[in-house]
Amino acid sequence: MSDLDRVRQFYGRWAHLYDRLATAPGVRSWRRRAAAALDLAPGDTVVEMGCGTGANVPFLREQVGPDGRIVGIDVTRPLLDRASARAAAEGWTNAHFCAGDATQPPISGPVDAVLGTFVLGLFRDPTAVVDGWLDLCRDGGRVAVLNFQRSDHPLAAPVDLAFAAFLWAGSPGWGWPEEPVTAAFERRVGAGRTALAARTDERCYETFAGGYLGLLSGRV
Template identity: 85%
Template sequence: MSDRDRVREFYGQWAHIYDRLASAPGVRSWRRRAAAALDLSPGDTVVEMGCGTGANVPFLREQVGPDGLIVGIDVTRPLLDRARARTTGRGWTNAHFCTGDATQPPVSGPVDAVLGTFVLGLFRDPAAVVEDWVDLCRPGGRVAVLNFQRSDRPLAAPINLAFAAFLWAGSPGWRVPDEPVTAAFERRVDAGRTALATRTDDRRYETFGGGYLGLLSGRV
């Protein structure tokens, strides 16, 4: 079974639970910060890679307005079904979703921004993936990636263990034999962040959520 098929099967099976977690009150504040990092303007076009159930769409739409365009891409149809229901229920006609792989997005540029939240760790070659996202943007556009990470704060060890368990359960596509699950995840996230930092200017990096979240963005 391919990485894509594993991810599709896992998130398709747990779509209802994932949707509740993705739109929980605290998580919404994280998503709003990720959307804000794109510096979008009314009328802009933004592509979200691995959009899941569309939990980021309300915050993206706050910035692009009714005349902008939001394109969500995900490999898991049950997640996309929920994303479509979320936007249709609000009467939003400028958010469109398509089944596709974020490593080979079925869209053409240039676009104004690309967003990826909690997806870098799923890719075998995240650096190449991020470089493709940068290439999709127009000059002056922004790319932002939001990811979980271990915290180095005091007394964080017990939570770091829980974090490793969460990664093991929630990222079935990238487990590497004889490599700790957290190390594999962090290696991939670091590779994606490095690629983004190398290809962009006006870079911004912030941590929040007790140090367990890192948000990096850069201008093409």
């Protein structure tokens, strides 16, 4: 089974639970910070790679306003169905969702910004993926990626074990046994961040949630 099929199968099976977790109060605050890192303006067009159930859309809409445009891309149809239903219920007429692979997004640029939350660890070649996202942006556009990570806090060691278990339970079948899941995840996230940093200016990196979340953004 391909990585893409594993992702579709895993997130499709757990779409309802994923939606509840993605829109939990604490998680919403993380998503608001990720959207803010894009420094969007009214009327901008932003593309979200791996949009899931549309949990980031409210915070993106706050910035782009009614004249802006939000395009959400995801490979998992049950997640997209929930995103579309949420958009219809909320009256988000400027939010559009389409089935597509974030490694080869079915959209042409230039756009004003690209957002990827909790997706870098899913890609076998995150460097090429992030390069593609950067290519979509206009000069001066901004890309932001939000990801889980292990914490360097001195008291975090016991929680890091739980973090490893979380990755193992939440990974869609990749990594082990060819490579431990935690190592594969950290390598992929690190490679994606490196690619973003290499081609952007005005970079900003911040951690929160006790160091277990890292948010990197930069201007093309």
